[in-house]
Amino acid sequence: MKFSLKLLLWTIIVMAVALGFSGYFFVNYVFETSLAREVEQALDENSILSFAFETAALNVPAKYNILQDNTIEEIASNLETGGHGTSRLLRISDENRKILYASDGFEADGALLEQTDKSTKTYRVIKMSEGYYVQTGATVDTLDRILYLETMRDISDVFRERELGFSVYRRVTIAMLIAGTLIMHFISSWLTKPIRLLTKATKRMAAGDYSYRARQVSDDELGLLTKDFNDMANTLEENIGKLEEGIQDRENFVAAFAHELKTPLTAIIGYADMLRSHKLDEEKSFMSANYIYTEGKRLEAMALRLLDIIVTKREETEFQNVSAESIFRYLEDMFVGGGQRFRYRYDSGMVWAEINLIKTVLINLIDNACKASEAGGMIEVEGHRLETGYRFVVKDYGVGIPREEQRNVVKAFYMVDKSRARSKNGAGLGLALCKEILQLHGSVLEIESEPGKGTCIGFTLPNQGKEEADEENRKYRE
Numbered sequence: 001m002k003f004s005l006k007l008l009l010w011t012i013i014v015m016a017v018a019l020g021f022s023g024y025f026f027v028n029y030v031f032e033t034s035l036a037r038e039v040e041q042a043l044d045e046n047s048i049l050s051f052a053f054e055t056a057a058l059n060v061p062a063k064y065n066i067l068q069d070n071t072i073e074e075i076a077s078n079l080e081t082g083g084h085g086t087s088r089l090l091r092i093s094d095e096n097r098k099i100l101y102a103s104d105g106f107e108a109d110g111a112l113l114e115q116t117d118k119s120t121k122t123y124r125v126i127k128m129s130e131g132y133y134v135q136t137g138a139t140v141d142t143l144d145r146i147l148y149l150e151t152m153r154d155i156s157d158v159f160r161e162r163e164l165g166f167s168v169y170r171r172v173t174i175a176m177l178i179a180g181t182l183i184m185h186f187i188s189s190w191l192t193k194p195i196r197l198l199t200k201a202t203k204r205m206a207a208g209d210y211s212y213r214a215r216q217v218s219d220d221e222l223g224l225l226t227k228d229f230n231d232m233a234n235t236l237e238e239n240i241g242k243l244e245e246g247i248q249d250r251e252n253f254v255a256a257f258a259h260e261l262k263t264p265l266t267a268i269i270g271y272a273d274m275l276r277s278h279k280l281d282e283e284k285s286f287m288s289a290n291y292i293y294t295e296g297k298r299l300e301a302m303a304l305r306l307l308d309i310i311v312t313k314r315e316e317t318e319f320q321n322v323s324a325e326s327i328f329r330y331l332e333d334m335f336v337g338g339g340q341r342f343r344y345r346y347d348s349g350m351v352w353a354e355i356n357l358i359k360t361v362l363i364n365l366i367d368n369a370c371k372a373s374e375a376g377g378m379i380e381v382e383g384h385r386l387e388t389g390y391r392f393v394v395k396d397y398g399v400g401i402p403r404e405e406q407r408n409v410v411k412a413f414y415m416v417d418k419s420r421a422r423s424k425n426g427a428g429l430g431l432a433l434c435k436e437i438l439q440l441h442g443s444v445l446e447i448e449s450e451p452g453k454g455t456c457i458g459f460t461l462p463n464q465g466k467e468e469a470d471e472e473n474r475k476y477r478e
Ligand code: ATP
Pocket: 305, 364, 368, 369, 371, 372, 396, 398, 399, 400, 401, 409, 410, 414, 415, 416, 417, 421, 425, 426, 427, 428, 429, 430, 431, 432, 455
């Protein structure tokens, strides 16, 4: 059952019970009060009649010292009419509770009389032929006789009013329940709107629409739940995006890898087949063998690069403080001669790094700069000491990288100009390796380039590696 329907049903049940009980108690309270008032009036009337009876008995001529039964009847008859043509219901009984006089319609039994004595006035409410009455009983002390006077007061109206009260209350209750149901229907659907919106969002997300968000329509607990849900959805979407990107990267990697393998292998197989099935002259067989050798070498270099990347990802690296001078001296020795001119400018200082890995990064960057430059092109390698770390920059004035390609060049096997890169023995793995190494050092490659003008690739190694910070923290704790 829907939550809003449950809310509606329970509210109606509670309302019905509350209205029912309150109505019952209210009508009954009014009834009890009216009944008590009627009983009081009936007892008062009985007292007045008793007094009137005694007075009338005293006025009987003296010769009748004894009150005769017929005199009693006469007095009772007078009291019954009240002298005004009105009619009362009364009954007079003698000492032995034998009825001496009874009004027409006084049909009550003698049960009340049994409880009545000289000191006790009694009453009861009885139902007699369609109507309700208060029957009262009291003793009348006249001359030498003790008589019993009973009266009846019609209180049917009080009972009728109670019935009327109940029926009015029933109708009011039903009307209020109908109105309450309509109002509660709107209130419950308004209150549960955030739940409906959340359910809709959950379904949309389950169907794969991760960008869908639930609309927040309130600031209460349900509103907060919606906000938390949306926050969760944001994180989820972000993570799924990353996962999808990772999967896409991996697929691209495999595709590129297969392609990079296929090209040299096809050539190697072709030349090898030619060598074994034809008798070639010396020059041609040398060319074929040489092609097989260089392509084989290229495959070997690619395999080694890939291994480097995997090893860099997996292996623990040992960081240490090394002097920038030693790194630059190494590079100066390494890139002597060749077709390019080199300019080295650097600040002295210490660099926090794994020395061999950083050398690999710089060699790759300089190698790329050489490949991108014309013969005799200038390549600048710089080192700047910063407050936060040490920054390396490799600058060339070569072909440059188009803006839209700058994000891609760090991907494995990615080459902007494939034929140009292959002609220079490139496999598109150098920058991917640099990216992995720098990630270990808490740094990234920053590429600035303009096609035709040149490229400037830099990275900053932070002053203190994570390992040393951890070590220091450990010492501090000890
Ligand atoms: P490898 O480094 O594996 O021998 P590669 O040099 O082609 O091959 P990366 O170093 O990863 O591979 O570079 C990827 C691509 O980025 C290059 O093929 C080249 O197109 C482009 N690139 C890199 N550095 C430069 C640069 N300084 N100037 C112009 N293009 C560059």
